[in-house]
Amino acid sequence: xxxLLRTVVxxxxxxxxxxxxxxxxxxxxxxxxxxERLWRPMLEARRAEFESWAAAAEGDAxxxxxxxxxxxxxxxxSMADETYAIECAGETQGLMxxxxxxxxxxxxxxxxxxxxxxxxxxxxxxxPRLMKxxxxxxxxxxxxxxxxxNLSYQLEFNGRLGLHSLPQSESxxxxxxxxxxxxxxxxxxxxxxxxxxxxxxxxxxDD
Amino acid sequence: MDRRQMTLMLSDKEMTLLDRLSQARGMSKTALVxxxxxxxxxxxxxxxxxxxxxxxxxxxxxxxxxxxx
Numbered sequence: 001x002x003x004l005l006r007t008v009v010x011x012x013x014x015x016x017x018x019x020x021x022x023x024x025x026x027x028x029x030x031x032x033x034x035x036e037r038l039w040r041p042m043l044e045a046r047r048a049e050f051e052s053w054a055a056a057a058e059g060d061a062x063x064x065x066x067x068x069x070x071x072x073x074x075x076x077x078s079m080a081d082e083t084y085a086i087e088c089a090g091e092t093q094g095l096m097x098x099x100x101x102x103x104x105x106x107x108x109x110x111x112x113x114x115x116x117x118x119x120x121x122x123x124x125x126x127x128p129r130l131m132k133x134x135x136x137x138x139x140x141x142x143x144x145x146x147x148x149x150n151l152s153y154q155l156e157f158n159g160r161l162g163l164h165s166l167p168q169s170e171s172x173x174x175x176x177x178x179x180x181x182x183x184x185x186x187x188x189x190x191x192x193x194x195x196x197x198x199x200x201x202x203x204x205x206d207d
Numbered sequence: 208m209d210r211r212q213m214t215l216m217l218s219d220k221e222m223t224l225l226d227r228l229s230q231a232r233g234m235s236k237t238a239l240v241x242x243x244x245x246x247x248x249x250x251x252x253x254x255x256x257x258x259x260x261x262x263x264x265x266x267x268x269x270x271x272x273x274x275x276x
């Protein structure tokens with residue numbers, strides 16, 4: 001059942017003011033409806049402007065094919081999976097799916113338990129490259145990743161985290177979040193990033 | 208999240224193993240048992256969905272299929 005975890009703040013890029021947002025564990029019909037009615041048309045329209053999936057990185061639309069409702073329903077029956085949503089101004093601003101049935105690859109923590117982010121996305125109107133003009137809210141991804149790190153602490157994984165990044169997001173994980181770039185994963189055909197205990201603590205301290 | 212309590216009776220051997228694993232993995236016994244449950248469910252679901260789970264020896268690349276009965 002959908003549960004309010006806490007109130008967080010997102011910065012409105014237009015007014016520069018911080019607005020209250022709600023962070024929830026487990027998605028509900030409102031989130032699915034927002035995705036279908038609001039997110040999907042914008043994502044698909046932007047994706048259609050590019051000839052290939054690779055080229056769509058420029059428009060921040062490489063996730064236009066993600067089926068959030070299907071994934072969230074599957075996750076709801078699994079103890080290892082959790083879904084999260086951020087809502088602000090009455091609309092779903094971000095979504096995340098994580099699993100705790102995963103293990104680290106970095107030599108320093110190889111084989112240790114991690115929280116693995118399966119899917120993470122901010123609403124299309126929050127993406128400057130997708131909008132081609134000023135986007136709405138800043139900080140959605142940071143709030144969701146911080147929550148994944150919090151979950152890692154709750155499960156006693158000490159903040160350890162892993163994720164595969166779409167090409168459109170690689171530079172953010174590498175240069176802004178400062179996660180360790182483990183290299184290209186041939187199986188997933190994406191870059192794999194991992195977060196050590198020290199990096200997790202630093203990420204939360206920056207929050 | 209609601210929590211429910213249960214008493215778990217373990218043999219000496221099982222308790223020694225639980226002690227050793229929780230120490231090695233830097234987790235409390237409770238956290239380790241919870242994680243074991245999540246992994247067990249994850250593996251079982253994959254097998255029920257027709258997926259196969261393998262263990263691979265890094266040196267020889269020999270794969271052994273994991274069966275859960």
